[in-house]
Amino acid sequence: MTEAHGFRRTVSVSKIGDAGVRQTVTARAEELPAIERYLELAAAKALKGEFVLERWRGKGVQVTGTVVADVVQTCVVTLDPVDAHVEASFERQFLPPEKLRAETEDQKEVVIDPAAPDPPEPLGHEIDLGEILIEELALNLDPYPRKPGVAFEGEAQGEQRPNPFAVLAKLKPKQP
Numbered sequence: 001m002t003e004a005h006g007f008r009r010t011v012s013v014s015k016i017g018d019a020g021v022r023q024t025v026t027a028r029a030e031e032l033p034a035i036e037r038y039l040e041l042a043a044a045k046a047l048k049g050e051f052v053l054e055r056w057r058g059k060g061v062q063v064t065g066t067v068v069a070d071v072v073q074t075c076v077v078t079l080d081p082v083d084a085h086v087e088a089s090f091e092r093q094f095l096p097p098e099k100l101r102a103e104t105e106d107q108k109e110v111v112i113d114p115a116a117p118d119p120p121e122p123l124g125h126e127i128d129l130g131e132i133l134i135e136e137l138a139l140n141l142d143p144y145p146r147k148p149g150v151a152f153e154g155e156a157q158g159e160q161r162p163n164p165f166a167v168l169a170k171l172k173p174k175q176p
Contacts, residue, residue, distance in 0.1 A: 005038035
């Protein structure tokens with residue numbers, strides 16, 4: 001992922017009132033090739049996101065939404081193209097940097113709980129919904145796509161390899 005994807009759709013935080021904001025984001029045909037290169041896809045056919053942005057914890061923002069995409073990945077076994085449909089929901093929270101600092105300064109010990117929700121992200125003057133959509137698509141892609149019916153034919157599970165020390169055991173003098 002070296003080249004930027006160039007897919008930006010920003011929403012000003014000042015436009016998010018008490019009622020919240022609903023927004024639909026769709027990638028245009030001319031944006032799809034850069035997304036393909038960025039995510040190392042064989043093809044990106046469609047990318048769409050539905051977002052709801054609401055005020056959260058005073059000055060923060062909560063973003064909930066769904067990502068829907070149709071892409072083509074490369075089979076890890078045959079290198080053939082594999083069609084993939086991605087549909088996932090997500091939730092993210094944003095807090096102003098001063099609130100984030102205050103929360104982390106209160107903690108005396110860092111506790112990492114993989115089952116806990118992600119911590120809030122820093123909030124600036126705008127939120128890039130395009131970046132969120134690309135990240136959520138990347139998180140929900142199959143990391144090892146395979147063509148239907150194809151299996152990796154490597155070493156068999158039950159097959160035992162010879163012990164390399166068996167030859168040395170034969171050289172060892174026998175005890176009486």
